[in-house]
Amino acid sequence: MSNATTVFRELFAGVLAMGDWSIWVMFxxxxxxxxxxxxxxxEPVLLFPMGVGCILANIPGHFAVTPANGEPGFLTVLYNMGIANELFPVLIFIGIGAMCDFAPLLRKPYMMLFAAAAHLGIFAATLCAAFAGFHFNEAAAIGIIGAADGPTTIFxxxxxxxxxxxPLTVTAFCYMSLVPIIQPPVVKLLTTREERLIRMPYQEEKPVSKTALFLFPLMVTLIAGIIAPISVPLIGALMFGNLLxxxxxxxxxxxxxQNELTNLVTLLLGITVGATMTAENILTLQVLKILCLGAVAFVFDTVGGLLFAKLANLFLEKKINPMIxxxxxxxFPISGRVISRMALQxxxxxxxxxxxIGVNVAGQVASVVAGGLVMALIPVLM
Structure with a gap:
């Protein structure tokens, strides 16, 4: 009878485990x-694989993480090969760099000021995390969610x-994907309809020389690398992609x-990040705090950029639409698309x-620089 019970429990271990409420919550x-x-x-390319990975990782008794023979499952292999050694973030940045067009930024360098102001959330979330009881290195890692960049957060x-x-990775990618939900209410709260109607008609700009386009990523890499050497993997990968x-x-x-590499790595990154969303990792008070602090980071990012644009309009003869x-x-390019769609509405x-999109590209550069500075400051201030 005892042997029969043991066999029954082994055969139906998954079914018996379904009585755990946390599994249903993760599903x-x-x-x-x-x-x-x-x-x-x-952003289905992010959320869809993450959702599938979350479900796979929470099926009771599954072999996707650790098979019966003790060898690592395919999700564990992907994690060790792409996230634990930071390979996926670097590869993603190569693809993003190949997508970026820095010509608008070179024509109007002041766009970097908007990008810098729009990273206010890093400092706001870091301070809030420190007050919430996190150690400085943890608070800074939470604050980097305000860079609105999943790969930088992983790094x-x-x-x-x-x-x-x-939890940090999941929070960063989820909030990146939810920019269409987060930003519009904040924008409407802080701007008037008259401001949102300000026109910025398309202008035929003077072409930027090929020499300038080629030298810009090299100079950014050198300057950022000298100031914060720890940022070289990220800024170097981003600018290498642009040089291509x-x-x-x-x-x-x-x-x-731009295409095959980015799509493949995004696919693997999404399902691997989703696989880290197990009940023991996600259903905790600490994760709830991180989710709240991530929201603070994104809201303050948007507020910082908007208020700086409104401030600039006080001194500009030709007004800009503060939504940019x-x-x-x-x-990138989610926020640029969301804001342009709001203007059309x-x-x-x-x-x-x-x-x-020009300001959004500047924000991509600013996020990597901000991440590098945070990584350089953490060992000094700890």
Whole structure:
């Protein structure tokens, strides 16, 4: 009878474990991520794989993480090969760099000011995390969520807050994907309809020389690397991807980085990050605090960019649409698309995509620089 009971328990271990309420909660979370990605269209390339990974990782007795023979499962292999050693963030940055066009930034360098202001959330979230009882290295890792850049968050967390890697990564990617939900209410709260109707018509700009486009990523890498050497993997990968694009002799590699490489790594990164969303990692008070602090970071990012743009309008003869200040976060190109869509909702003939994407590209550079500075400061201030 005892042997029969043992066999029964082994055969139906998964079914018996389904009585644990936390498993159903994680299934629900995974389902919500899939729903937001598939039905609502909120960055499905991120949320869809994350939702699937979350469900896989929480199936009782599954072999996706640790099979019966003790060998690592495929999700564990992906984690060790891409997140634990920071490979996926670096590869993602190569793809992002190949997508970026720095010409608008070189024509109007003042866009970097909007990007800098739109990273106010890093400092706001860091201070709030410190007051909430987190150690300085943990608070800084939480604050970097305000860079609005999932790969940067992974990179910083892996170095200074390894035990918090799963919730930090999930929070950063989820909030990046939810920019279409987070930013519009904040923008409408802090701007008047008259401000949102300010037109920034498309202008035929003077072309930027190929020499300037080629030298810019090299100079940024050198300057950022000298100031904060620890940032070289991220800023170097980003600018390497851009060099592939602007060199004029590696179009095949640039296209591969933009498309095949980015899609493949995003797919693997999404399902691997989702697989870290187990009940013991997510359903804790600490994770709830991180989720709240992540929201603080994103809201203050948007507020910082908007208020700086409104301040600039006090001194500018030709007013700018202050909504573009919100694009200074690094969620590229999500934020630029969201803000340009908001302008079209107010006035179907008001196209501000060009300046919005320009500020968004500046935010991508600013996020990497901010991440590098945070990584350089943590060992000094700890």
């Amino acid at each position: 629900l979370i995974g389902g919500i991520l899939i729903y937001l990605g598939v039905r609502k269209g909120y 910083v967390a892996q170095k200074f807050a390894t035990e918090m890697l799963a 694009k602007v060199s004029g002799c590696t179009d095949g590699l640039a296209n591969c980085a 200040g919100a694009c200074g976060i690094s969620a 107010e006035d179907p003939t008001n196209f501000i995509l060009q300046p919005a």
